[in-house]
Amino acid sequence: MTQPIDKEYATTKLLNFIRQMPSLSTTAAKVLQVCNTPAPSPNDLNRVISLDPVLAGKVLKLINSAYYARRNKITSLTRAIIMLGINTIKNLILSTAIVKSVTNSAIPRTMDMNAFWSHSIQVGVTARLISRKMGIPDLDQEFFFLAGLMHDLGKIPMTSQFSDVYDQILDTYHNEGCEICRVEEQRLGLTHCDVGQMIVEKWGLGDEMATAFTHHHHIRRHAKSNEQVGWIIEMADIYAHLTEMEPSAKSIQLLSVEIPPELDLLNRKTGVSLETLEKFNDTIYIEMESAKTFLNL
Numbered sequence: 001m002t003q004p005i006d007k008e009y010a011t012t013k014l015l016n017f018i019r020q021m022p023s024l025s026t027t028a029a030k031v032l033q034v035c036n037t038p039a040p041s042p043n044d045l046n047r048v049i050s051l052d053p054v055l056a057g058k059v060l061k062l063i064n065s066a067y068y069a070r071r072n073k074i075t076s077l078t079r080a081i082i083m084l085g086i087n088t089i090k091n092l093i094l095s096t097a098i099v100k101s102v103t104n105s106a107i108p109r110t111m112d113m114n115a116f117w118s119h120s121i122q123v124g125v126t127a128r129l130i131s132r133k134m135g136i137p138d139l140d141q142e143f144f145f146l147a148g149l150m151h152d153l154g155k156i157p158m159t160s161q162f163s164d165v166y167d168q169i170l171d172t173y174h175n176e177g178c179e180i181c182r183v184e185e186q187r188l189g190l191t192h193c194d195v196g197q198m199i200v201e202k203w204g205l206g207d208e209m210a211t212a213f214t215h216h217h218h219i220r221r222h223a224k225s226n227e228q229v230g231w232i233i234e235m236a237d238i239y240a241h242l243t244e245m246e247p248s249a250k251s252i253q254l255l256s257v258e259i260p261p262e263l264d265l266l267n268r269k270t271g272v273s274l275e276t277l278e279k280f281n282d283t284i285y286i287e288m289e290s291a292k293t294f295l296n297l
Contacts, residue, residue, distance in 0.1 A: 002164060002165055002168065004186060004187050004188070004189070005162060005165060005187065005188050005189065006189065007188070007189025007190060008189075010161075010162065010188045010189050010190060011189070011190060013161045013162075014157045014158065014161055014190075014195055014198065015198060017106075017157045017160060017161050018157055018195075018198050018199055018202055019202070020106075021101060021102075021105050021157075021199070021202065022100075022101045022104045022105065023101070023202075023203070024094070024097040024098070024101055024203050025052075025097045025100065025101075027048060027049065027051065027052040027055055027093065027097070028093055028094055028096075028097035030048045031045065031048055031049070031089070031090055031093050031094070032090070032094070032204065032205075034048055035086060035087075035090045040086055042078050042081040042082045042086065043078060045081050045086060045089060045090075046077050046078040046081055049077060049081070049089075049093070050077055055093060055096065056077050058092075058096065058294060059077060059080050059081070059084070059089065059092070060074065060075070060077065060080055061294075062080075062084070062092065062294060063080040063083055063084055065290065085138070085139050085142075086139075087139045087140065087142055087143065088139075088142040090142075091142040091143055091145060091146040092142065092294070094146055094205070095124075095145070095146055095149055095291075095294075095295060096294070096295060098146075098149070098150060098153075098203075099117070099149075099295045099296075099297065101203075102153065102156065105156065105160075106160055107156060107160065108159050108160045108163050110159065110163055110167070111156070111159050114297075116152065116155075116156075117292075117295075117297045118245065118288075118292075119152070119240055119241075120148065120149050120150070120151065120152055121148075121149060121288050121291050121292060121295075121297070122236075122240040122243075122245075122252070122284065122288055123148035123149070123151055123152075123233065123236045123237050123240045124144070124145040124146065124147070124148030124149040124236075124291065125145065125148070125284050125287040125288050125291060126148065126235075126236035126239055126240060126277070126280065126284055127144040127145065127147060127148035127232050127233050127235075127236035128141050128142065128144045128145040128148070128287075129280050129283065129284065129287075130144070130232050130235060130236060130270060130272050130277075131144040131232055133271075133272050133276060134232070134270055134271060134272065143208070144229070144232055144233070144236075145291075146209070147209060147212035147216075147229060147232075147233050148233055148236055148237075150196065150199075150200075150209070150212075150213070151196070151212065151213065151216050151233050151237060152192060152196070153192075153195075153196050153199050154191070154192030154193060154194065154195030154196030154197075154198075154199065154213070155192045155195075157195050157198075157199075158184070158188065158192055158195055162188060165187055165188065168187065169183045169184055169187050169188075179217070179220050179221055180192075180217075181193060181217045181220070181221055182221065191217070193213050193214050193215075193216065193217055194214075196213035197210050197213045197214055200213060208229060211227050211229055211230065212229045212230065212233050214230075215227040215229065215230025215231075215233075215234070216230050216233040216234045216237060217234065218230050218234065219231070219234050219262045219265055219266055219269075220234070220238075220260075220262050231266055231269045231270050232270065234262075234266060235263065235266040235267075235270060235272065235277075238260060238262060238263050238266070239263070239274075239277050242254060242255055242257060242259070242263075243255060243281070245285065245288070250282075250285055251281055251282050251285045252281040252282075252284045252285050252288075253281070254278055254281070259274065
């Protein structure tokens with residue numbers, strides 16, 4: 001086993017990698033700018049999105065998909081924006097831009113990106129369903145999908161810059177059942193949550209997204225957290241690790257494994273039980289397939 005990496009050296013290498021990651025698309029940056037104004041309007045978003053025919057087509061395809069079950073076909077981009085909501089549009093476009101940016105990064109060959117995105121999408125979909133069950137307003141639920149989609153992005157720079165060390169981290173995690181952030185911290189001096197926060201800062205995604213990164217392992221590490229977004233993403237992440245996709249059955253199945261005690265604590269914090277999550281399984285599968293189509297994954 002190689003020696004632990006000096007934290008300062010690791011941080012410098014990781015920051016350099018992140019600085020070289022592609023920026024978000026011009027359209028995504030403009031959408032963020034519009035949505036960060038005091039009173040963004042559908043017409044403002046329409047002017048930005050209509051300049052990108054691919055994204056405009058995606059928005060119209062989404063509003064007319066079976067998921068939204070519209071009787072009459074929507075052909076107006078402005079109407080689609082009004083019906084989906086500004087927050088939903090913002091987070092869907094950011095999701096597309098983030099996937100494209102990461103895909104264009106120097107991803108290490110050893111990293112199984114199909115498995116990475118499948119897990120990330122499952123966490124995003126499950127987090128959105130948990131937020132819905134908790135009564136979080138419809139306008140805010142799409143944020144949890146985006147946060148779930150992004151929650152493990154910090155692993156990409158770590159794997160790229162320290163592939164041998166990160167392979168050892170994963171071996172320890174799988175073979176000894178250690179909490180992965182503890183192993184990352186021991187070997188590299190920082191965690192994928194820390195590195196994810198660096199990516200959030202590069203893309204200017206705001207404090208709430210940074211909180212989702214820094215808190216989505218808090219219960220497993222510290223058995224405490226007062227951040228609701230952290231509870232939701234962490235619960236979705238744990239549940240995704242407890243399940244597997246069954247393509248032939250077109251559903252998500254709970255594995256016959258020991259349920260970690262952290263899930264019970266998160267149940268008490270969110271009011272969402274394991275039994276409730278199991279009832280979501282068919283919906284999780286359907287929404288994952290829809291998201292993969294939208295994101296071209």
